[in-house]
């Protein structure tokens with residue numbers, strides 16, 4: 001027997017309609033590309049996104065068309081999220097840090113018809129425009145007064161596009177399984193692969209991440225995603241903020257500690273989200289300046305493993321709650337979050353921070369398991385380690401324009417991460433399968449060794465790679481960035497690690513560098529390190 005309830009699709013447009021109608025006065029603040037702070041409300045976001053939908057429809061854009069963005073986290077990018085998906089087209093966010101050839105590949109693979117871009121990225125687009133035969137127009141995210149001289153064909157200012165639109169656009173009632181947005185993940189091998197999110201997956205993911213013990217969104221909160229809107233839709237925060245009426249603060253191009261601290265302070269930000277490499281210099285800046293954004297209650301860190309020392313500093317030194325998230329572009333991205341239970345609150349920061357390096361538990365909707373080399377499920381005992389697999393309604397079933405079967409025969413997505421899961425359901429990533437180091441038949445987790453190394457007071461960043469070794473197969477090599485003004489020595493660092501790690505896990509050598517090669521989404525590029533130091 002079927003239930004007798006209404007059938008209403010879950011649509012991205014319904015999120016901004018809700019925000020505009022119910023939380024219409026709630027602020028949306030954004031740093032423009034020229035540095036000025038722009039403020040308006042969720043009502044304005046709704047109205048202008050609708051206007052954009054109308055303008056696109058008038059230009060002949062139809063459902064299923066892909067439209068790309070090359071943009072910072074700002075209010076016009078937010079309107080594009082809603083205006084493009086809302087009218088049934090697909091919002092394709094591009095990572096401006098990709099190599100130009102890779103960008104051209106992705107734009108052509110997606111067959112994007114329009115490219116929306118911030119003024120910052122005009123030179124980048126000009127450099128590849130002749131390789132983009134399918135792009136019909138370049139919409140520069142500015143008013144007519146800010147329009148740069150450009151040789152881009154059919155370039156138009158965003159505000160001109162909007163002002164030419166007729167009012168009164170109504171969002172279409174789409175099928176909730178239709179595609180809403182597209183994000184390519186730069187695989188370490190082969191070409192980037194497109195993850196094609198649906199309206200349904202986007203809304204369900206937004207609901208799940210809004211919950212208590214997950215991102216804890218709500219109308220009393222003010223959230224600043226440092227994580228880019230081109231990286232897995234800024235972890236879903238632009239959608240979840242609309243769903244919950246949260247104040248949204250978008251940092252634009254100013255991701256430096258001074259720019260961020262200013263916005264965090266002025267906008268009463270209660271929660272800030274980003275990768276570990278954003279927070280390490282930010283905390284140093286607060287220390288140096290003797291400041292702390294007064295309203296900041298918690299930070300959400302994910303994308304790569306945060307060092308324990310960072311967690312302890314946030315909670316112990318600054319009194320800011322640390323939430324640890326794990327996910328992938330393919331998982332929308334949230335797959336798990338670690339918010340410690342009440343039983344941990346009375347324990348010391350040091351002990352707690354060890355536990356907080358675990359990537360946490362899945363929110364309702366997704367399930368996690370670990371499997372051995374033959375694909376057989378392993379026990380959740382906190383010890384057995386194997387490949388992490390995930391399933392749920394916001395996990396990719398395959399890639400855009402790619403027929404390869406990506407799921408296991410029983411329907412799970414293999415993540416390429418190696419993990420343990422304990423009896424309480426807390427998952428801990430020990431490595432990427434490809435980054436694990438096998439030495440003398442024993443596995444060494446590069447994440448564990450990096451974590452220890454970053455606990456050394458004179459080291460700010462660390463990466464560990466395996467280098468070929470005749471006797472042991474592979475041995476770990478530590479590549480470290482000294483803390484500002486510090487001059488640690490190799491022997492000191494190895495002694496420090498020798499006191500904390502099993503003998504065979506201690507790296508054979510240390511290379512000090514000024515900085516680590518970072519990829520487009522703020523992760524250390526170990527492939528580059530292997531190329532340089534692997535010999």
Ligand code: AMP
Nearest residue numbers: 302303304305325326327328329417429
């Ligand atoms: P991406 O699709 O670019 O977001 O990359 C996803 C990958 O980032 C995951 O498969 C993990 O290897 C890594 N990752 C994400 N979050 C974490 C985390 N909290 N700790 C360790 N690795 C992480």
